[in-house]
Amino acid sequence: xxxxxxxxxxxxxxxxxxxxxxxxxxxxxxxxxxxxxxxxxxxxxxxxxxxxxxxxxxxxxxxxxxxxxxxxxxxxxxxxxxxxxxxxxxxxxxxxxxxxxxxxxxxxxxxxxxxxxxxxxxxxxxxxxxxxxxxxxxxxxxxxxxxxxxxxxxxxxxxxxxxxxxxxxxxxxxxxxxxxxxxxxxxxxxxxxxxxxxxxxxxxxxxxxxxxxxxxxxxxxxxxxxxxxxxxxxxxxxxxxxxxxxxxxxxxxxxxxxxxxxxxxxxxxxxxxxxxxxxxxxxxxxxxxxxxxxxxxxxxxxxxxxxxxxxxxxxxxxxxxxxxxxxxxxxxxxxxxxxxxxxxxxxxxxxxxxxxxxxxxxxxxxxxxxxxxxxxxxxxxxxxxxxxxxxxxxxxxxxxxxxxxxxxxxxxxxxxxxxxxxxxxxxxxxxxxxxxxxxxxxxxxxxxxxxxxxxxxxxxxxxxxxxxxxxxxxxxxxx
Amino acid sequence: xxxxxxxxxxxxxxxxxxxxxxxxxxxxxxxxxxxxxxxxxx
Numbered sequence: 455x456x457x458x459x460x461x462x463x464x465x466x467x468x469x470x471x472x473x474x475x476x477x478x479x480x481x482x483x484x485x486x487x488x489x490x491x492x493x494x495x496x497x498x499x500x501x502x503x504x505x506x507x508x509x510x511x512x513x514x515x516x517x518x519x520x521x522x523x524x525x526x527x528x529x530x531x532x533x534x535x536x537x538x539x540x541x542x543x544x545x546x547x548x549x550x551x552x553x554x555x556x557x558x559x560x561x562x563x564x565x566x567x568x569x570x571x572x573x574x575x576x577x578x579x580x581x582x583x584x585x586x587x588x589x590x591x592x593x594x595x596x597x598x599x600x601x602x603x604x605x606x607x608x609x610x611x612x613x614x615x616x617x618x619x620x621x622x623x624x625x626x627x628x629x630x631x632x633x634x635x636x637x638x639x640x641x642x643x644x645x646x647x648x649x650x651x652x653x654x655x656x657x658x659x660x661x662x663x664x665x666x667x668x669x670x671x672x673x674x675x676x677x678x679x680x681x682x683x684x685x686x687x688x689x690x691x692x693x694x695x696x697x698x699x700x701x702x703x704x705x706x707x708x709x710x711x712x713x714x715x716x717x718x719x720x721x722x723x724x725x726x727x728x729x730x731x732x733x734x735x736x737x738x739x740x741x742x743x744x745x746x747x748x749x750x751x752x753x754x755x756x757x758x759x760x761x762x763x764x765x766x767x768x769x770x771x772x773x774x775x776x777x778x779x780x781x782x783x784x785x786x787x788x789x790x791x792x793x794x795x796x797x798x799x800x801x802x803x804x805x806x807x808x809x810x811x812x813x814x815x816x817x818x819x820x821x822x823x824x825x826x827x828x829x830x831x832x833x834x835x836x837x838x839x840x841x842x843x844x845x846x847x848x849x850x851x852x853x854x855x856x857x858x859x860x861x862x863x864x865x866x867x868x869x870x871x872x873x874x875x876x877x878x879x880x881x882x883x884x885x886x887x888x889x890x891x892x893x894x895x896x897x898x899x900x901x902x903x904x905x906x907x908x909x910x911x912x913x914x915x916x917x918x919x920x921x922x923x924x925x926x927x928x929x930x931x932x933x
Numbered sequence: 934x935x936x937x938x939x940x941x942x943x944x945x946x947x948x949x950x951x952x953x954x955x956x957x958x959x960x961x962x963x964x965x966x967x968x969x970x971x972x973x974x975x
Binding site: 872877906 | 938945951955957962966
């Protein structure tokens with residue numbers, strides 16, 4: 455009987471656990487270790503952050519789902535990974551008791567989600583800083599409370615400055631920040647307070663609508679349309695000011711310090727700010743058989759797990775080398791260790807990086823959340839099941855072949871809400887297969903805005919929670 | 934950096950015209966499903 459351990463129960467880890475339980479759970483031992491005992495549907499936290507959705511509607515208990523899927527659940531925080539042959543195990547601390555738990559494994563999936571690196575930017579974050587976040591449910595709740603308190607001040611006639619975007623020159627997940635800024639706008643319009651707020655989009659993207667994926671380009675009626683033009687229209691239409699090509703360098707109470715591509719330094723004042731932090735890998739200890747630190751064989755300097763990608767290529771070469779992107783998410787040194795979701799180390803950025811004259815690199819990191827995370831979790835799970843049952847892997851899906859859909863909410867109302875529906879094929883441009891300057895399938899790729907997007911977003915919330923609860927038909931709902 | 938580009942009145946009309954949007958809802962669902970199943974989901 456093989457033992458498979460999955461660290462983490464987010465989009466990637468939970469998806470992997472469901473497929474593993476379904477394929478091999480009856481004959482083999484599948485265990486999930488997670489420091490949270492609930493699954494959190496992250497895309498809806500943007501609505502929690504404006505007070506439009508109750509937090510409990512975005513979470514559910516994991517154990518009943520795993521019981522049904524023949525998966526064992528350990529509510530503990532993993533801390534050490536011992537991957538050397540003959541003695542392979544994960545150590546963790548049980549949540550609540552602090553008791554140490556040891557999980558031996560034959561196959562390991564590392565999918566714990568990101569470490570929110572607020573510590574990497576002075577003054578950033580809701581705990582020890584002056585900005586807010588919607589990257590975790592407690593943060594989204596705190597953001598909601600601060601936002602509603604701000605609305606009370608506006609009701610008394612106070613004019614306020616709101617700054618939303620990225621809080622680090624190398625941050626990712628601009629999509630979530632975009633959703634939040636437009637939802638704030640819509641909410642203020644509904645409350646009759648929009649004229650009391652000056653709203654600014656502050657981002658490290660090279661252009662509006664870049665989203666860390668080099669933008670989205672489509673062909674409609676024979677004309678080329680770029681996400682830059684589309685999102686610029688959205689911001690202008692909503693009276694949202696924008697400042698891109700900007701890396702936040704420090705936050706103080708009510709002030710964001712930044713540098714831009716030109717190397718200019720500036721300060722933006724705010725009364726309320728939601729800035730996405732940099733993501734890093736979880737700080738696990740990787741320990742060899744003699745007790746030595748083997749982190750360099752397992753992770754890159756940011757803590758992301760090295761997998762079957764080609765690392766170290768300069769950006770111009772990487773942009774022309776689709777094969778550099780991993781396909782099976784398997785660690786090259788320890789073939790029974792896989793990484794899924796944000797945990798795997800990408801070979802480099804998707805958007806063109808930039809370093810200004812002060813040597814500050816302003817470059818969005820590749821997004822690997824949501825649909826991408828789920829798809830990687832499925833590929834990893836199916837390959838592990840293949841290895842156990844057939845001795846060889848049969849699945850692969852690099853981001854240079856992956857299709858991703860993203861519905862960016864712009865108001866949750868089913869009557870007058872809105873959303874941008876984005877389909878990208880592939881997520882990472884492949885200039886060899888798609889011989890245009892963007893490296894994308896311009897026919898399949900899609901960009902559209904309308905109330906239908908709000909219906910899609912509402913539908914996705916319910917169908918995905920259905921899927922993640924492993925209810926009947928869950929496998930036919932795509933990740 | 935800021936430009937004056939905005940959606941036209943016609944574009945805004947179609948974005949909120951419910952019958953047309955219902956049609957787009959169906960088309961978008963089919964488009965996403967087709968794209969996902971055309972990829973390497975096997």
